[in-house]
Amino acid sequence: MLARNNKALISLFLVSVLWGCNYPVSAYLLKGFSPVFLSTVRICFTSLFLIIVALTQKGMRKPTVSEWKFLVGVGIFGTLFNQTFYFTGLHHTTPANASLIIALSPIATIILERIVFKIKFTIKKASGAFISLLGVFSIIGVAGGSFRISFGDLNVLVAMICLSISLLFIRGLSKTMNSFVVTVYATVLGSVLMIPAAGVESLVSGSVISHSPFMWILLICAGIIAQGIAGFWWNKGVAEVGAGTASMFMNLQPFVAIIASHFVLGNPIMLTQIFGGILVLLGVFIANLPSGKPVLAIEPNKSA
Numbered sequence: 001m002l003a004r005n006n007k008a009l010i011s012l013f014l015v016s017v018l019w020g021c022n023y024p025v026s027a028y029l030l031k032g033f034s035p036v037f038l039s040t041v042r043i044c045f046t047s048l049f050l051i052i053v054a055l056t057q058k059g060m061r062k063p064t065v066s067e068w069k070f071l072v073g074v075g076i077f078g079t080l081f082n083q084t085f086y087f088t089g090l091h092h093t094t095p096a097n098a099s100l101i102i103a104l105s106p107i108a109t110i111i112l113e114r115i116v117f118k119i120k121f122t123i124k125k126a127s128g129a130f131i132s133l134l135g136v137f138s139i140i141g142v143a144g145g146s147f148r149i150s151f152g153d154l155n156v157l158v159a160m161i162c163l164s165i166s167l168l169f170i171r172g173l174s175k176t177m178n179s180f181v182v183t184v185y186a187t188v189l190g191s192v193l194m195i196p197a198a199g200v201e202s203l204v205s206g207s208v209i210s211h212s213p214f215m216w217i218l219l220i221c222a223g224i225i226a227q228g229i230a231g232f233w234w235n236k237g238v239a240e241v242g243a244g245t246a247s248m249f250m251n252l253q254p255f256v257a258i259i260a261s262h263f264v265l266g267n268p269i270m271l272t273q274i275f276g277g278i279l280v281l282l283g284v285f286i287a288n289l290p291s292g293k294p295v296l297a298i299e300p301n302k303s304a
Contacts, residue, residue, distance in 0.1 A: 008240035015230045015237065016249040020256025022226040023095035024264040026087070029219055032210030035087035036201035038219070040194040043079060045223030047191040050184045053228075060181060067176060070169045071185050078166030079190025084197055086159035093152025094267050099257035100139050100277045101156045103250070106284050107132045108164035116168060128287025135279025138272050179235060251281045 029038055054060050063071060090098050107129045113119040139153075149157070173182050201207055210216065254277045261267040 005241055008237045011233050012237040012241070012249045013252070015234045016252040017256050018226055018230050020099065020253040021260045021264075022222060023090075023099045023253075023257040024261040024267075025218065025222055025226070027090055027095045027098075027261070027265060029215065029222065030087065030091050032208070032212060032215040033219070034201060034205070034208040035091050036084055036194070036198050037207040037209060039083040039087045040191070040198040042219060042223040042227070043083060043187065043191045043194055045220050046227040047188045049224045049228040050187055053232075054180075054184045057180070059178065060184070063177070063185060067173060070173045071182075071189055073169035074166045074173070074182070074186040075189035075193050077162045077169070078186060080193040080197060081162040082159050082166065083190070083194065084159075085155045085162060089152045089155025089157075089159060091152065093150055093156060095261040095265070096254070096258040096267065096270070096273050097139055097153055098156045099254040100273060100280055101136060101153065102160050102163070103254050103277070103280050103284065104132055104136055105160050105164050105167075107287055108161055109167050110287055112164055112168060124289055125287045128283040128285070130283070131286065132280045132283025135276040135281075135283060138276035138279060183231065251285070254281065 026038075033041070086098070086102075110119075110121075110125050111129060114121045136157075170182060170186075198207065258269055258273055258277070262269050
């Protein structure tokens with residue numbers, strides 16, 4: 001049993017490192033592809049992989065009418081809006097900033113749950129939200145006594161909010177569908193919605209498409225390995241050690257992204273990013289301290 005848990009912990013650690021590295025990899029791919037085209041092709045390869053796996057799995061079924069409504073919500077907010085704003089933002093900001101802003105998603109979800117579902121906002125959640133917000137202000141900039149935010153950071157912030165909204169729809173689906181079935185349908189539906197978005201990008205600003213075989217191989221690997229296979233490893237690890245333990249590994253991703261961005265892209269490691277990242281993750285940790293109810297660990301790589 002101990003060996004089994006250790007294997008699961010190693011798996012969760014490797015997935016967190018992989019997802020952290022995926023931020024600078026995505027930024028590197030943006031040198032050869034336009035944002036919406038990149039996100040569309042990547043999510044299509046992820047969908048193809050999930051469809052192949054789904055055909056070999058038991059338990060797949062057609063969603064009910066009410067489930068389709070939730071799935072459409074996940075597809076629109078969790079894929080179409082999230083991916084479009086994320087890759088557009090990443091094109092104009094650093095992977096480190098993007099990863100730290102996305103790390104705020106659990107706090108945004110807590111706030112949205114309070115607004116939509118009237119869930120009690122405890123002192124721990126309020127304190128965690130406040131500390132995390134201070135961290136975000138440190139990351140995206142407070143200079144001369146005034147708040148400033150770059151175009152890229154603003155887009156990533158919107159992507160993070162869209163991701164948090166999609167988690168509310170996933171919460172409704174989790175009552176009747178398991179996470180694998182939700183992931184398959186939501187990802188495939190999201191990829192279908194992304195195709196018209198790529199067409200709009202092509203008409204409005206023109207799509208940039210790399211002719212480098214290496215860039216295409218890297219793109220396919222990012223879609224299948226970092227998004228598809230790593231997702232299965234994550235879910236398996238959660239099942240082995242529990243959601244609460246697994247959620248702690250999410251905190252590794254921003255710092256892996258900062259270090260990987262330095263070595264892959266040559267981006268400097270900023271003191272404000274380290275300080276802000278510590279505040280963001282400390283706030284998330286405080287807000288998610290157990291209070292007698294199980295903690296739900298979600299797959300945190302929708303944007304990466």
